[in-house]
Amino acid sequence: MSKYVLWRVLHAIPALLGVTVIIFVSLRIMPGDPVSIMFGTQATKIRPEDRAKIEADLGLSAPLTVQYITWLKDIGTGKLGKSFWRGDTVVDLIVQRGPLTVEIAVMAIILSWVVGIPVGILSALRQNSALDYLARFFTVLFLAIPGFWLGAMIVLVLLLWWDYAPPLGVINIWDDPAKNLQLALGPAVVLGLAVSAYIARMTRSSLLEIIREDYIRTARAKGLREQAVVLKHALRNASLPIITLSGVLFGFLLSGTVVVEQAFNVPGLGKAMVEAFVMLDYAVIQNLVLLYSVVFIVINLLIDVSYAWLDPRIRYV
């Protein structure tokens, strides 16, 4: 197993290098000028000699290869470079805002299991019943509703009916759990409901396949209770694709936070990413994209490792 993990980690390195090249090049060919953005309406006053000096200060006048290598060195030192505009390092930003985003994503994935798996089970066990149709209607509905719209609606309803708005600022769970929950719950529910629709559909289709297998019929023939048949035998075997999907969806959840945090005005990494794009803060954008890629790769690795635990037939050598 450890050899397998090492092998996967080594294979992740070229993938991550590929990500760095893609994001670096994309940002440089993207239209827009960070120096102009820095000075806003004053930008029309920048003299060429001032622009040259400012670009040099920001490291933008160096050849692209030098800029890229400098970034790789920053990654190597673990500081990830400094925000173009602020004195803080990107690590500071991640430490400050990351916990909130991770919390939202974890809450959303848990919610998606809590809602999606039971709905999927009921839908599979009562196939083509009214309950199944109802469940399928809602899963399609939650798949179709864009998160930013649902988020905006929730914010509006809370505000206009109850004069309520979530607290402001970065409030971590260890600082003030009640306020933290007010901050994280809205985005987590919006993201969780969307993801639960995927989970419900996957649970339903996996279970429908499994419950027709011979060993399920055998379990029932042995006189096992239906609950045991479904939960112990069918669901465990149906869980592999659900786990795989959850891993993929966790990645989507992280990207989903970009939109939903903006809608709820939650100062997580997603919102930081949006702000960085608006301000063309290359240092922040490229490091956050890299971070999301690392998280995605790590989660996929963990999922692969979890297969062996869930299905004893799977062994990594």
Add this chain to the structure above:
Amino acid sequence: MKPWPNVSVLAGSLALLMLSLAVLCVSAAPPTSAPADAGLLGAPEPNPKRGGVLKWGGLANSTLYDLHQTGTIANMGPQAPMYDLLVQVDPVHWDKVIPDLAKSWTISEDGLTYTFYLREGVKFHDGAPLTAEDVVASFNHILFPPPGVLSPRQGLFDAVKEVVATGPLTVEFRLTEPRGYLLRGLAAGFNVIMRKQTLEENNYDLRRLPVYPGTGPFRHKSLEAGVVRKLERNPDYWNPVLPYLDGIEIYHLEPGPKTGAACLAHTVDFCWGIDTISEQKAQKIRGLHTARIYPHAPHGLWFNLKKKPFDDVRVRRAINLVVDKAALVEATQEIFPQVRAGWVLPTDPLFQEYWGKVQEQPGWRSPTAEDRAEARRLMQEAGYENGLKGLDFLVRDLAFYLAWVPIVQDMLKRELKIETTIRVAASGVWWEEAQRSNFDLSIYGYGTTIPHVADYWNAGFKTGGGYNFYGYSNPAFDAIVAATARESEPTKLKALMAQGIEILDRDIPAIAWSTPVVPIAWWDNVKGHGTATKSINFWEGMRDEIWWLEK
């Protein structure tokens, strides 16, 4: 579309009339007196209470931290309370400039030397004493920035040839020619006094320095960039009475519904830049108050005068005659309220008189059949009787610009057969394209620092002015701008303005049709805001030292 004027615009005009009366003396007062410190500042209300932390919400996410290099509210809100100015606009009586770090000053008979006498015992937040050298270094930073350092207000002090420390606590500003608005310029909220040592240690560039010592009523406590800056009371502030608050928390909120929501839900006490829907709701909530602020920021249609067809004044005049400015202002009332403006801005004391004269004249009124016929005649004379095709209409991706641009496009096509292609660009792209003259037409707006026509015209219309990226140049007009800057006698200033307006009406370098209105709101517990909520105080009312909270 409703014809102008309507109720909302009339109400706006009434507010502006009151506003203009209030500021009547601002640009007119000749700076020949020798004011003395009239006493220390305090709250406008009796019995102000000490204590409490004010929660302020609004645009507060800046791309740089150097107050001398910036020009936006995003810096003023979170940073202004940490710094003092040499002189300041009276937060209670907006038309007066009163002492700040300078306890008094004298002005020579010829108006060429201003001598400021600094307070004794003022300390920076790091404990260092304030000296005249700090004031000199601060203004050298503004007046003579080194390469790579931008100074947006440099033009405001174009007549200052040097700033000299003539004693440990005495500073002289030496001018090449008089400037009627110099004190007002010095009092602009961005021109804070920084520490000489800080400037020197950072090569006079504090863009990426989130915290640097000031002498202001509040000092830095913590910063979560892009989220909140927390300030705490400066216990060593030179005015022993101030500040009243224990601290301020300045939350960054995007202007519009998000700021409005925070105010309606009372997660903040004071909100800057709410949307009109929130404004209407706030007006129905007991304990919540609203007001509208009028920044000096002309918006309109800008031509690229460096190339055809807009190098031909006849084409510009024709367009000016058919663009219905009143309709454009009305179109964005719900998303970004505006009031009409022209070659004089609504915050100028002479605006009402100016507007009274021009509002029914061709080019300013909504187009009539006569105006349309004249516009078509001008186009024919210019050789464009069949219209124009393929013009590049560059526009920034701001909501109200995006609302305006198709209306203007339609007006041009319908009235003059001018066909344009709208090109929407992110702000960074827009500025790049504008600087490269890579556009034919654009919707644009800029902010001026003081409510004086010299600042407005100098920045936007003078040859080589800071915002003159589109190529307008008229030596006769430049001479008038220079004269308005020198003039402090109201009658003469008015005569010069009339000459300038005549040239602009003839040349039509751009079509300025409005300035924005910023709706604000605050809860009952917030007191002492003085003129900060009385329509006009924009850059100057953000230091919050006389604000207090009713518990």
